[in-house]
Amino acid sequence: MSRVLMRALGVVGAAAVLAGLVAVPWVAPYFYIFIATEVVILGLLAASFNLVFGYAGMLSFGHAAFYGVGAYATALVLLHLQWPLIACLAVSAVAGAALALVIGFLSVRLDEVYFAMLTLAFGMMVFGVAYQWRSVTNGSDGIAGFMLTDFAPGVGWVLDDPAVYYHVVLGVVIVAAALLYLICRSSFGQVLRAIAQNPERVAFCGLNVRAYRLAAFTVAGAFAGLAGGLMAPFLRVASPEMLHWSMSAEPVLMAILGGTGYFLGPFVGAALFVLLETWITGFTEAWMLVLGVLLALMVMFFRRGVFGTALAWLTRRTGDRS
Amino acid sequence: MNTTDTPILSIRGLAKRFGGVAAVSGIDLDVAARETVAIIGPNGAGKTTLYNMISGRMTPSEGELVFEGRSITGLAPHRISRAGISRSFQINNIFPEMSVRENVEVAVSARRGTARRWWNIASRARGVQDEAAALVERLSIAHLAERRAATISYGDKRLLELAMVLATRPRLVLLDEPTAGMTPDETQRVTALIRRLADSGEFTFLITEHDMAVVFGLADRILVMHRGERLVLGTPEEVRVHPEVRRAYLGDTDEADEADETT
Numbered sequence: 001m002s003r004v005l006m007r008a009l010g011v012v013g014a015a016a017v018l019a020g021l022v023a024v025p026w027v028a029p030y031f032y033i034f035i036a037t038e039v040v041i042l043g044l045l046a047a048s049f050n051l052v053f054g055y056a057g058m059l060s061f062g063h064a065a066f067y068g069v070g071a072y073a074t075a076l077v078l079l080h081l082q083w084p085l086i087a088c089l090a091v092s093a094v095a096g097a098a099l100a101l102v103i104g105f106l107s108v109r110l111d112e113v114y115f116a117m118l119t120l121a122f123g124m125m126v127f128g129v130a131y132q133w134r135s136v137t138n139g140s141d142g143i144a145g146f147m148l149t150d151f152a153p154g155v156g157w158v159l160d161d162p163a164v165y166y167h168v169v170l171g172v173v174i175v176a177a178a179l180l181y182l183i184c185r186s187s188f189g190q191v192l193r194a195i196a197q198n199p200e201r202v203a204f205c206g207l208n209v210r211a212y213r214l215a216a217f218t219v220a221g222a223f224a225g226l227a228g229g230l231m232a233p234f235l236r237v238a239s240p241e242m243l244h245w246s247m248s249a250e251p252v253l254m255a256i257l258g259g260t261g262y263f264l265g266p267f268v269g270a271a272l273f274v275l276l277e278t279w280i281t282g283f284t285e286a287w288m289l290v291l292g293v294l295l296a297l298m299v300m301f302f303r304r305g306v307f308g309t310a311l312a313w314l315t316r317r318t319g320d321r322s
Numbered sequence: 323m324n325t326t327d328t329p330i331l332s333i334r335g336l337a338k339r340f341g342g343v344a345a346v347s348g349i350d351l352d353v354a355a356r357e358t359v360a361i362i363g364p365n366g367a368g369k370t371t372l373y374n375m376i377s378g379r380m381t382p383s384e385g386e387l388v389f390e391g392r393s394i395t396g397l398a399p400h401r402i403s404r405a406g407i408s409r410s411f412q413i414n415n416i417f418p419e420m421s422v423r424e425n426v427e428v429a430v431s432a433r434r435g436t437a438r439r440w441w442n443i444a445s446r447a448r449g450v451q452d453e454a455a456a457l458v459e460r461l462s463i464a465h466l467a468e469r470r471a472a473t474i475s476y477g478d479k480r481l482l483e484l485a486m487v488l489a490t491r492p493r494l495v496l497l498d499e500p501t502a503g504m505t506p507d508e509t510q511r512v513t514a515l516i517r518r519l520a521d522s523g524e525f526t527f528l529i530t531e532h533d534m535a536v537v538f539g540l541a542d543r544i545l546v547m548h549r550g551e552r553l554v555l556g557t558p559e560e561v562r563v564h565p566e567v568r569r570a571y572l573g574d575t576d577e578a579d580e581a582d583e584t585t
Contacts, residue, residue: 187431187447188440194428197417204377204415205432206403206490212437219440 025163046266048223049251054260057196062123068243070228075238096225104217142239259305336385363547408492418472429489477508
């Protein structure tokens with residue numbers, strides 16, 4: 001199998017998927033516009049988590065904190081300042097990064113399970129603040145009742161239309177994902193992968209491992225904040241559930257489901273997660289049971305995740321034929 | 323050594339205690355630029371602990387380390403690496419899931435300061451690529467460049483680690499048992515390679531080694547350690563005939579060859 005042909009197939013496949021995503025509002029039932037919006041946003045959240053987990057090798061259980069803070073940031077700016085959406089999203093990304101910088105500064109010095117526990121603990125604290133600080137966050141009700149603004153001044157897109165909002169989300173996530181992909185492929189991304197495999201050797205190469213981990217954590221926080229900023233206008237609310245610790249599990253599950261070793265894995269995982277949840281809860285209450293079985297199978301037999309396994313299978317099949 | 327030269331590395335009264343046990347105590351050593359000093363001694367003599375202090379893996383309990391006129395005592399490993407000291411480990415210490423080429427690229431990009439670039443494409447970073455290619459060529463592992471590092475032979479992994487050590491352009495190189503676990507063929511290859519590197523005049527070497535043929539073949543001077551202390555420091559000829567060394571160490575080289583010191 002030639003590499004050129006493989007790459008050509010990849011490009012064609014990616015273009016087809018992208019075209020399908022753009023066409024969703026015109027070809028799929030109305031209901032699927034909402035499903036697709038959720039998939040795309042959560043895909044970005046899972047991909048941002050995977051920069052920390054799949055690339056830098058740190059299992060964070062506090063990723064919902066950055067996502068939730070991003071959601072509150074956009075909701076609050078829309079409520080009080082009525083800025084155009086693109087400015088709100090910028091505020092969300094900065095808020096996510098700032099919080100990640102603080103939590104990361106205190107957490108990245110620890111390894112493995114201690115890091116996971118500390119990020120979980122900080123995530124719970126952030127939830128506590130959002131839940132209790134009623135004058136700003138409106139407590140358990142969250143921030144609702146904000147009006148949607150234009151995307152950017154003078155553009156005139158009607159974001160209240162779900163199809164239009166979906167296309168805005170898709171555009172923003174494609175740009176964000178491209179940026180994230182660039183980071184993963186860069187020299188910086190290469191060092192992150194090296195750190196995941198052998199942090200000590202990286203230190204003996206002359207790099208400050210802690211600083212690199214913190215940088216990765218902060219960048220991931222920015223993208224998670226952006227995902228939260230996209231979600232709040234979609235749900236018409238920023239609520240404490242968005243930064244509850246159980247929400248932190250979702251990007252973990254999506255990344256593992258799709259495949260942590262691949263950039264697109266978390267997106268595939270997010271799609272599977274949301275679609276399966278939708279279909280299975282349609283005829284049984286036991287969605288969690290099915291998800292549990294699925295995850296156990298993935299971890300036991302298909303470590304590469306659905307995307308990785310499919311990719312390996314495809315490569316082998318096409319490889320056999322040539 | 324030539325007494326008119328300022329030493330590249332100066333070790334003064336270095337000691338490391340674990341609880342009440344002294345692993346290393348009162349080590350003094352001046353290493354001249356471009357010389358090769360071998361450190362030998364039976365297992366538990368404190369060789370690896372000494373390395374760990376020089377390379378920043380452990381903080382000394384006492385004493386001072388001066389490298390090129392600057393104190394490096396207790397600095398973090400990445401700072402010591404930046405200062406110009408690089409080390410290999412007894413157990414291969416590489417990035418197993420990366421290709422051989424990428425392993426070296428990480429080390430090269432760390433030194434060149436390109437490691438923090440998030441806007442480039444690593445596989446197209448020209449300067450890093452060329453330098454990494456030259457290094458794998460120099461260590462004769464160029465034919466393995468695209469192989470996953472975990473899958474190459476034990477001896478080749480040691481060479482890969484050496485390539486990563488040299489990628490940081492160190493002035494002082496610490497090699498910890500560079501030929502341990504190698505076949506006689508591989509041992510000969512690596513010894514010849516180290517010889518070439520030493521003769522190039524670019525590096526100063528500290529080498530710990532159990533294989534006496536390797537030690538006497540490479541070293542300008544030999545430091546013999548025993549129970550954490552300096553027993554003898556001298557030329558290979560002086561050490562070879564030293565009665566205490568013969569009694570404490572050279573007498574039972576067979577046993578020492580087989581055992582593997584762990585840290």
